[in-house]
Amino acid sequence: MKDNEKRPGEIALPFDPATTADDGSVVFIGKIRSPWKIRAECPKNMVQARERGRTATIEIDDAWRTGLNGLQKFSHAIVLYWMQEARRDLIVQKPRNKPEPMGVFALRSPVRPNPIALATVRILDVDQTAGRITIDAIDCLDCTPLLDIKPWFETVDGVAAQHTS
Amino acid sequence: MKDNEKRPGEIALPFDPATTADDGSVVFIGKIRSPWKIRAECPKNMVQARERGRTATIEIDDAWRTGLNGLQKFSHAIVLYWMQEARRDLIVQKPRNKPEPMGVFALRSPVRPNPIALATVRILDVDQTAGRITIDAIDCLDCTPLLDIKPWFETVDGVAAQHTS
Numbered sequence: 001m002k003d004n005e006k007r008p009g010e011i012a013l014p015f016d017p018a019t020t021a022d023d024g025s026v027v028f029i030g031k032i033r034s035p036w037k038i039r040a041e042c043p044k045n046m047v048q049a050r051e052r053g054r055t056a057t058i059e060i061d062d063a064w065r066t067g068l069n070g071l072q073k074f075s076h077a078i079v080l081y082w083m084q085e086a087r088r089d090l091i092v093q094k095p096r097n098k099p100e101p102m103g104v105f106a107l108r109s110p111v112r113p114n115p116i117a118l119a120t121v122r123i124l125d126v127d128q129t130a131g132r133i134t135i136d137a138i139d140c141l142d143c144t145p146l147l148d149i150k151p152w153f154e155t156v157d158g159v160a161a162q163h164t165s
Numbered sequence: 166m167k168d169n170e171k172r173p174g175e176i177a178l179p180f181d182p183a184t185t186a187d188d189g190s191v192v193f194i195g196k197i198r199s200p201w202k203i204r205a206e207c208p209k210n211m212v213q214a215r216e217r218g219r220t221a222t223i224e225i226d227d228a229w230r231t232g233l234n235g236l237q238k239f240s241h242a243i244v245l246y247w248m249q250e251a252r253r254d255l256i257v258q259k260p261r262n263k264p265e266p267m268g269v270f271a272l273r274s275p276v277r278p279n280p281i282a283l284a285t286v287r288i289l290d291v292d293q294t295a296g297r298i299t300i301d302a303i304d305c306l307d308c309t310p311l312l313d314i315k316p317w318f319e320t321v322d323g324v325a326a327q328h329t330s
Contacts, residue, residue, distance in 0.1 A: 011231060023193040023310065024247055026279045027186035046321045060270075064278065066176060067256045070271030076324055077270075080281060082189055091232045105225075105242075105314040106235030108321065113229065114191045114312045116245060116281065120322055145188065147279045149270040152324065156211045156273065157285055159241055159317065 004087075009101035011092035017113045018088045028145035030060040030131065032081055034138045039085075042141055045108060046119050049139040055124060056138040058146060060131035068149075071133070072126040076152035079119050079135070082145040083110035120152055169252075174266035176257035182278045183253045193310035195225040195296065197246055199303045204250075207306055210273060211284050214304040220289060221303040223311060225296035233314075236298070237291040241317035244284050244300070247310040248275035285317055 006012060035054045036042040043049040058079065060068060071077065090111050094101040104112045122136040133149070171177060200219045201207040208214040223244065225233060236242065255276050259266040269277045287301040298314070 013228065015228075017192045021190040021192035024191045024249070025186040026189045026191060026281075027182045028188040029278055063178065063180075064256060064270075067268040067270045067278075069257060069266075069268035071268060074271065078283065080279070080283075084189070091229060092234060101234075103232040103234035103236060105229075105232045106239065106316055108315055108318070112313060113194055113232075114245070116191075116313055118243065118245075118283065118315070120324060148277060148281055150273055150283070151271050153273070154324070157324075159285060159319070159323065 006090070007094040009092065009094045010090055013089045013091050016089045026082065026147055028082065028147070029064045030058060030146040032079070032138055032140055032144045032146055033057040033059055034140055034142045034144070036140070037142050039141065043139045046137065046139050049137040052137065054137065056135050058133040058135060058149065060133070060146070062131065065128055065131040068126060068128045068131070068133070071123070071149065071151065074123060074151040077121055077123055078150045078152050078157070079121055079146070080148040081117050081140055082147055083115035083117050083140070084145060085141070086110040086115045088113055088115055116147065120157070171255070172259040174257065174259045175255055178254045178256050181254045191247065191312055193247065193312070194229045195223060195311040197244070197303055197305055197309045197311055198222040198224055199305055199307045199309070201305070202307050204306065208304045211302065211304050214302040217302065219302065221300050223298040223300060223314065225298070225311070227296065230293055230296040233291060233293045233296070233298070236288070236314065236316065239288060239316040242286055242288055243315040243317050243322070244286055244311070245313040246282050246305055247312055248280035248282050248305070249310060250306070251275040251277070251280045253278055253280055281312065285322070
């Protein structure tokens, strides 16, 4: 499918956030080095990525490396990255594996108004000097721009622990 | 503490991402209506927010509301929001409740190069026509700009289920 095509049932916005968005600006702080060089190879989600059994590396640019201090104490992190190749104007989408079109906010598609993806990953190693974090798996293309890394906390992020009313 | 002050041990970048960031642009798709009108009232994290027992509402602007179609099927969502009042240049920070300064990527502080916060919330109600989602709790100020809503999946986002090597 070409990038400007729509599948039956899909709805595009009458404007394109890729060209109109200007409420805030992000800075790329590094990039994700993954085993996936082209879209056809890329896992569709983190479940598939973990099943492949391939680790990945997060490279932090020099300016930001002191910000890694302390991260090695955590077992898991939440990684935010910028899906720079994804269009941003499809508000209703028809994934191949779903019977009906669905709203973008009910999907984890990289195609969304703000193309910010997130993955919860296991931290295998942190080399602060080299600005390198080794993680268990990732579902994005090699050289995807990095936005943020956050420590994962069971008490904050774990649904089973906190949402048991 | 004033916004341009530093605590002992804190390190600021030699540049300010608030003024230099230009790798990508975000659009605000709505806002979070929370019970917290000033910083002094605001819970420090989602654990505290849930303990307060106050629900919150996410308001989606008109243009994006069809994107909510299907979200009501999910028990939980991941919400991304823009901490517009937070400075972006403190790469090492000394939180009040920690004995030592720590890197920003080992903290959930709103002060970070890209001021994107995330919370995993329980969905109580979705009114697609009104563009309103009621959630169990939130830890940000009233009227914080909204970036994204993603459905939460146990298989993708649940650490206990997936990271059990």
